[in-house]
Amino acid sequence: MEGIPKNRIMDEDGIRRAISRISHEIVEKNKGTKDLLLIGIRTRGVPLAERIQKRIAEFEKVTLPLGLLDITLYRDDLSTIDVQPVLHETRVPFSIEGKTVILVDDVLFTGRTARAALDALIDLGRPQKIQLAVLIDRGHRELPIRADYVGKNVPTSRREIVSVCLQETDGRDEVLLLEKKS
Amino acid sequence: MQWRHKDLLDLDTLTAEEIRHIIKTAQPMKEILSRPMKKLPTLRGKNVVLLFYESSTRTRTSFETAAKILGADTTNFSVAVSSVNKGESLLDTAKTLQAMNVDLVIVRHSSSGAAEFLANVLEAGVINGGDGQHAHPTQALLDFYTLQEKLGGFEGKKIVIVGDILHSRVARSNVLGLKKLGADVTLVGPPTLLPDEMKYLGVKLSYDLDKELPGADAVMALRLQLERQQSGLFPSIREYSKLYGLSLERLKKTGKKTIVMHPGPMNRGVEIMSDLADSVQSVIEEQVTNGVAVRMALIYLLIGGGTGNVVD
């Protein structure tokens, strides 16, 4: 989605610090790393989950299992959109039964993506707990969903777009606030 | 790229890029098939009608499974239970389906062109599940998926298709698609089942299987309709099998780890020997699994998303 840049919400350092803080909070809240799993929501939740996995490994010396989730088939807007979204593989090569799953995404907005991810996850098994980690929470929820770990809360208007760029997918680390072109 | 299709009728109208997109879309579908919990909400509330004028438990079940996993409701409008056998015309059946506001119709019919006929009448999407001797695009696409998975690609791969080419919609659709994907295809069969006019396909035609086997990466046996013997198209099953039957021993002539395919159901001991059908070189059972994945992909592509740009 095109937009006119308004300001930079986070730079490379900001993103790094947020990831680091979320990583610590995850371990703290769950009292260690036992039974923890990371699952990134495609597309940008995946590199974020990888970074969290790496950060936790640095200070806990434990590499958490990491899965990828494609939520396209769980979207509730498929019959109303014009475009044809590309399907990607969901890869969760371990059992989630009885585990604590940390779902990772870039932006929490209406909550519909998270809702789809919860449905997709539950189709894979019955975890003990599911927690949600996001880099940005921009408000405007349409469903009763909240994040357990937030990198940064950014108050926005609906006319604005939050654009998360990551080295792995976009070649640079930054979060921008854009104004929708009218 | 844009997904511009309401229907899937044949391979003529698909580009190589579109074929690759279908194969790519089938990959995540195959992962879903391996789950203990095989049910998606994707097509909840969509109605898929299975309109089968020819009995084919395999193909119908494959489509039905695919549609159900995606969460659609399926309705069987089959010959035995509907007005089809009371002589209602296909046009009237189409009007009935239109009035029922169905989302997708999967049709198998003994008349070439029946799927296109339906597609022209219906607002709903139509998938051709096999029409006469014309086309069987989903079989071809599942074969491509299997080949992609096993051979890693198509460019320069030698694929031998052997059997009753003349009457085979499977062979037709396969050749059309494989040519687009860059494979090197050879058709083999006796002259009565591989007449001269098949040269329109623009691939190599041969009567001698043993001569064509060396270097083959994949060999596909077609089902022989045994009743064609009565029409004089071949003298006996024994002679056919001797000339064109695939066995483990015969397949050694390829000099490669060739894979063997068959669209099913097989006539064991006729076009394919059991020792080969049950060997590690056989991918016949995987073709069945891939068939469900590919059909899920097609159903999703036709009625899941929109007809605008393909976005990632």
Next chain:
Amino acid sequence: MWWIKKALVLDPAQGYTGERDVLVKDGFILKVGNFLEEDVPEFFGQENLEGVKIVEAAGKYLFPGLIDVHVHLREPGQEDKEDIRSGSRAAVRGGFTSVLAMANTKPVIDQRALVEFVRLQGERAGMARVYPVAAVTKGFQGQELVEMMDIREGGAVAFSDDGLGIQNAEIMRLAFEYAKLTGCPIISHCEDENLAARGVMRRGEASARLGLKGIPASAESVMVARDVLLAGEAGGKLHIAHVSTKESVMIIRTAKKLGIDVTAEVNPHHLLFSDQDVGLTRTDLKVNPPLPTKEDQEALLEGLLDGTIDMLATDHAPHTWEEKAKPFPEAPFGINSLETALAVVWQELVEKGKLPALKVIELWSRNPAQRFNLPGGTLETGSPADLVLFDPAYKERITAESMESKAQNTPFLGQELQGFPVMTWVGGKLVMADRKVICN
């Protein structure tokens, strides 16, 4: 009485074309020539002058009404497709003043009473002259000959099981022998059923591409060869319907050289459409014999030009819309042709220099009249005034509403064609003017 002025007259019987006046009196041709204004009253007779209608025909062609030796009028039994009234109205709109109605109705025309019914229905309609063709074998069974003499008395002008080929060679031979009593030709629909094997289009690369069951060219040609040999042996008269293969043309050419009494017709659609035009949804082009290859088309045209093929005929075969609205293999064979045939032949063959105008009239009027011993086909003084005034500039879009035929199974539906009859007379009576049939 009619005084048709300054028409471009095409009369193959007298071998001329050119600007002439044509005078019609009492249903017959009175005179054709270049007359001085003041001479004409004398020809009609001063006392008759009030009844003379004048037609200014400059720039339009006038020729003897076309005679179509192959139409299916569907009556009795299939009046939903066509009947003798609608078919003979379509005929005069298309420039045909005589038609030979084929016998494959329900029931088939295999008895004198049925022959007389068809003839009478034609007379009641009062449009084109309708000549019944009777079956060769009872019930089209291909086993026993019909009462040919009685049937001829009833008005049949030829015998044919058209729609089906007579598979038993001995029956065909006997038919040629027995028909000598009648002097009528046997019209043969040449099709070997085993070779045709329920195919739906010409066998070849096009049928292979579409996955449609093919009919090999030999399904026709072997029967053409058989029939010319049988006719030669038995000494009967043979007319071969709808020739569509180059091999058939070759065989007929040879047979004529051998002195066998054979004539042949070709249908316009076989000259204008080929197997390459067939598509899975083009049931309007599903016809039997099936559309030929381009090579065949060249041979057919050559045959028409060198006299091997004697006539054009429409094989007008109406079918309802519902019957054609089916997948290709299930739709019936046949093209609705009477109202478009002359226009498309003119537009595609005459205008493009492939067939001279005079030749077209010879093929479609004079030769059929001679072969089937019918009135018409000439503008000689004293011949019946079956006439067509043809405007080569007239354009018309073919629509369901404009057609007189009950059915619309024409590949030209929705298309604009150029070159149409604008007036048609049968026996001196004007039956069509300004593209509209004149009701009594």
